[in-house]
Amino acid sequence: NAGVTQTPKFQVLKTGQSMTLQCAQDMNHEYMSWYRQDPGMGLRLIHYSVGAGITDQGEVPNGYNVSRSTTEDFPLRLLSAAPSQTSVYFCASRGTSGYTDTQYFGPGTRLTVL
Amino acid sequence: DQQVKQNSPSLSVQEGRISILNCDYTNSMFDYFLWYKKYPAEGPTFLISISSIKDKNEDGRFTVFLNKSAKHLSLHIVPSQPGDSAVYFCAASEASGANNLFFGTGTRLTVIP
Numbered sequence: 001n002a003g004v005t006q007t008p009k010f011q012v013l014k015t016g017q018s019m020t021l022q023c024a025q026d027m028n029h030e031y032m033s034w035y036r037q038d039p040g041m042g043l044r045l046i047h048y049s050v051g052a053g054i055t056d057q058g059e060v061p062n063g064y065n066v067s068r069s070t071t072e073d074f075p076l077r078l079l080s081a082a083p084s085q086t087s088v089y090f091c092a093s094r095g096t097s098g099y100t101d102t103q104y105f106g107p108g109t110r111l112t113v114l
Numbered sequence: 115d116q117q118v119k120q121n122s123p124s125l126s127v128q129e130g131r132i133s134i135l136n137c138d139y140t141n142s143m144f145d146y147f148l149w150y151k152k153y154p155a156e157g158p159t160f161l162i163s164i165s166s167i168k169d170k171n172e173d174g175r176f177t178v179f180l181n182k183s184a185k186h187l188s189l190h191i192v193p194s195q196p197g198d199s200a201v202y203f204c205a206a207s208e209a210s211g212a213n214n215l216f217f218g219t220g221t222r223l224t225v226i227p
Contacts, residue, residue: 031213033213041116042218044217045215048213056213058213058214090157103215105150
């Protein structure tokens with residue numbers, strides 16, 4: 001199993017550009033999510049999905065779009081990048097069986113918006 | 115407003131000694147708590163969890179203690195090893211399967227050989 005994979009690892013954008021961060025998992029997990037990590041802020045939830053076709057907002061959703069057409073993939077779209085979106089982005093997935101579920105994180109995408 | 119707080123940004127400990135990492139939370143609805151470990155250029159990895167029906171959970175060298183009345187939890191690592199050097203995040207949710215997981219800001223642990 002590859003687990004959770006993210007591409008690209010690094011990206012530099014200019015203000016106003018758009019891009020999609022890719023996330024895929026091969027564990028057949030229903031739940032997937034996107035977090036951003038900023039200095040002094042910990043990880044904050046952007047959007048999440050509980051299954052194909054179902055998405056919802058997290059703590060900091062503004063400026064980001066998501067969709068979930070398959071169980072495996074959960075891309076994050078920045079429609080018009082802003083310097084405030086400079087951050088490290090982590091995708092995560094988890095199963096739903098049992099009480100002690102845990103999230104598996106991808107290696108992250110470091111995004112810089114100039 | 116940060117609902118999960120880790121007030122110590124860093125901690126240094128000698129190899130073989132105990133490492134104690136602390137975490138406080140403000141939301142009384144939090145019912146499930148986790149610790150994650152993160153190495154540079156990698157995503158966080160799950161370490162240990164505890165539900166509010168317990169006050170202690172052990173897994174090898176790692177023990178998490180929960181004090182619900184004080185809204186405080188701690189992670190003990192005994193004995194500490196150089197490979198434990200990483201950033202440790204505390205996280206909390208309102209239930210084991212809740213969709214929102216709230217993270218603290220992290221504590222960087224350095225274990226000195």
